[in-house]
Amino acid sequence: MSTAEEEWRGVAAEDTETLTQRATLRLQRRSRALLGSLLRPHSRMVALALALVVAENAASLAGPLIIAIAIDSGIPAAVGGDPSTLAWCVGGYLVASLLSSGLRYLFLRLVGRIGQDVLLDLRQRIFRHAQRLSLSFHENYTSGKVISRLTSDVDSLDDLLDNGVDGLLSAALSVTGIAVLLVVLDPPLGVFVLAGFIPLVLAARWFFRNSNAAYRGTRGAIAKIIVQFVETMNGMRAVQAFRREQRNESIMSGLNGSFRDANRRALDVVAVFTMTVRMVGNISLAAVLLIGAWRVVGGGLELGVLTAFLLYLRRFYDPLDEMAMFANAYSSATAALEKISGLLEEQPDVREPESPVDLPASDRGRAVTFSRVAFRYSADGPVVLPEFDLAIPAGQTVALVGPTGAGKSTLAKLVARFYDPSSGSVRLDGVDLRELSDSALRAAVVMVTQENFLFSGSVADNIALGRPGASRSEIESAAGAVGAHEFISRLPEGYGTDVRKRGGRLSAGQRQMVAFARAFLADPSVLVLDEATSSLDIPTERAVQGALESVLADRTALIIAHRLSTVLIADRVLVIDDGRVVEDGSPAELIAESGRFAALHSRWRDSLV
Numbered sequence: 001m002s003t004a005e006e007e008w009r010g011v012a013a014e015d016t017e018t019l020t021q022r023a024t025l026r027l028q029r030r031s032r033a034l035l036g037s038l039l040r041p042h043s044r045m046v047a048l049a050l051a052l053v054v055a056e057n058a059a060s061l062a063g064p065l066i067i068a069i070a071i072d073s074g075i076p077a078a079v080g081g082d083p084s085t086l087a088w089c090v091g092g093y094l095v096a097s098l099l100s101s102g103l104r105y106l107f108l109r110l111v112g113r114i115g116q117d118v119l120l121d122l123r124q125r126i127f128r129h130a131q132r133l134s135l136s137f138h139e140n141y142t143s144g145k146v147i148s149r150l151t152s153d154v155d156s157l158d159d160l161l162d163n164g165v166d167g168l169l170s171a172a173l174s175v176t177g178i179a180v181l182l183v184v185l186d187p188p189l190g191v192f193v194l195a196g197f198i199p200l201v202l203a204a205r206w207f208f209r210n211s212n213a214a215y216r217g218t219r220g221a222i223a224k225i226i227v228q229f230v231e232t233m234n235g236m237r238a239v240q241a242f243r244r245e246q247r248n249e250s251i252m253s254g255l256n257g258s259f260r261d262a263n264r265r266a267l268d269v270v271a272v273f274t275m276t277v278r279m280v281g282n283i284s285l286a287a288v289l290l291i292g293a294w295r296v297v298g299g300g301l302e303l304g305v306l307t308a309f310l311l312y313l314r315r316f317y318d319p320l321d322e323m324a325m326f327a328n329a330y331s332s333a334t335a336a337l338e339k340i341s342g343l344l345e346e347q348p349d350v351r352e353p354e355s356p357v358d359l360p361a362s363d364r365g366r367a368v369t370f371s372r373v374a375f376r377y378s379a380d381g382p383v384v385l386p387e388f389d390l391a392i393p394a395g396q397t398v399a400l401v402g403p404t405g406a407g408k409s410t411l412a413k414l415v416a417r418f419y420d421p422s423s424g425s426v427r428l429d430g431v432d433l434r435e436l437s438d439s440a441l442r443a444a445v446v447m448v449t450q451e452n453f454l455f456s457g458s459v460a461d462n463i464a465l466g467r468p469g470a471s472r473s474e475i476e477s478a479a480g481a482v483g484a485h486e487f488i489s490r491l492p493e494g495y496g497t498d499v500r501k502r503g504g505r506l507s508a509g510q511r512q513m514v515a516f517a518r519a520f521l522a523d524p525s526v527l528v529l530d531e532a533t534s535s536l537d538i539p540t541e542r543a544v545q546g547a548l549e550s551v552l553a554d555r556t557a558l559i560i561a562h563r564l565s566t567v568l569i570a571d572r573v574l575v576i577d578d579g580r581v582v583e584d585g586s587p588a589e590l591i592a593e594s595g596r597f598a599a600l601h602s603r604w605r606d607s608l609v
């Protein structure tokens, strides 16, 4: 792939207003490929739907032709005493109408089913893919954008499949069918009507060019609204605490305004196109009426043929209106498809190896080694770890301390392989983390983060996250081991309490205990713990400390320690500064020296008195 194409890979083009011709073609190819892959499993059904719509149109086009025969032959014969032709015409008309309605029903049902299956598949693909993408992607892309891909973009596709495709197929078929019939019925009038097509083709070209640009704008604007909305709702506490409501409102009203303007532009384009179609249609109709009537009076045209001609002509322009609606839905869906296909094109930075290596057997933790690890979060970002070497023997508990921004969390995230080192390697019992399968890595290393995230569901479900499929007694014994059993039993519905419902909400300390129970149940050989910074009251602190000691037994642990009590139970303390180890030793050794840890230790102790 050339560098120019590389620039438009994935979500790179999302915020670009104007694209080069090459980029546009590339994005269109990508969208078409996605649509093709979505429709392929339903190809038979799509073929059946096409057959149904062709048959339906043929049945419905027979109507005016039968009326022409009725007027020109049926009625004169009936006046002459032979009503059979007229009776055949009426019967034929009824059959054609019934057939057309029945086929339409079948077509709509089928298209509805295909459409919903396609959307289901697409939603699942987006969700699955978004979950697979690396943390580094999510940090930049934000959850709001993923939500807008999954909701408003999929909705525009829904709109296209529900209304647009039906409109387009019917319109295209009836316009073609009618054009042929018009020329057959009366060639001079037919050719005259078809000449009206020239301005229509020009108008359609203008429409597509402009509406595509307008709809790219609406997709971008709605995504920004959702991002802002999600961020505000997620940060509601901070919003209210810092009185950010007014500022958020003004940001939101600006975004809403751009969304409205982008939509207005899109609708203006539709309005101009629809008006042009109607105008050409009505002028043609008036002209055909004038010329046709003049020829009927002169005896050059039969009245029935003129009637059929006028009936067809009405049907000829109505679907063109529908085409405008389709084009509308199409432009919106193309813009959505462009964004969705971009998200789906993104590849995780942290990838599972094709032929993973097994870890050796171990029953007491695993050795963790950093060998000449250099790390930066992005290719153009600052170096966070210049060259880091560290060997942690199996079973050792290491506390990481150091100033904010020193790189402690970065080290922890590298051990859990949320990121890969820019150079060098992180190894587990000598095996590079990049050579392990995801499941082996997740079984071996568990990271407990500061946020202690609880998913909606019961307390038991949240603990069971550590080992899906764990029995209730295993869950309870894990909770018991970390000392959480007692408070969980006191919750309104015990282990079955919903953590998101009133009464089930847990305090910071309780959330931490649940997270420990989860880690205990997962039973990893390496535990990475980013200790919560929030201070707990003394009894809770003790309980949490006790829980921590049970979780740490018999495993290797790397703890970003914020509490003195945690540091003191560690076998080894590493003081990190600016991505380097500046002190390394047991807590007692470091306290005995007069370095940074000794100073930190005395400040901690002073704060406890």
Ligand SMILES: Nc1ncnc2c1ncn2[C@@H]1O[C@H](COP(=O)(O)OP(=O)(O)OP(=O)(O)O)[C@@H](O)[C@H]1O
Binding pocket: 139, 377, 378, 381, 384, 402, 403, 404, 405, 406, 407, 408, 409, 410, 411
């Ligand atoms: N996701 C990220 N993207 C880019 N830079 C980051 C990211 N996370 C951290 N950094 C940068 O990397 C450096 C180290 O951050 P890190 O979070 O590892 O520090 P820390 O020692 O854990 O700090 P704290 O004690 O405040 O949590 C900082 O300069 C920070 O700005």
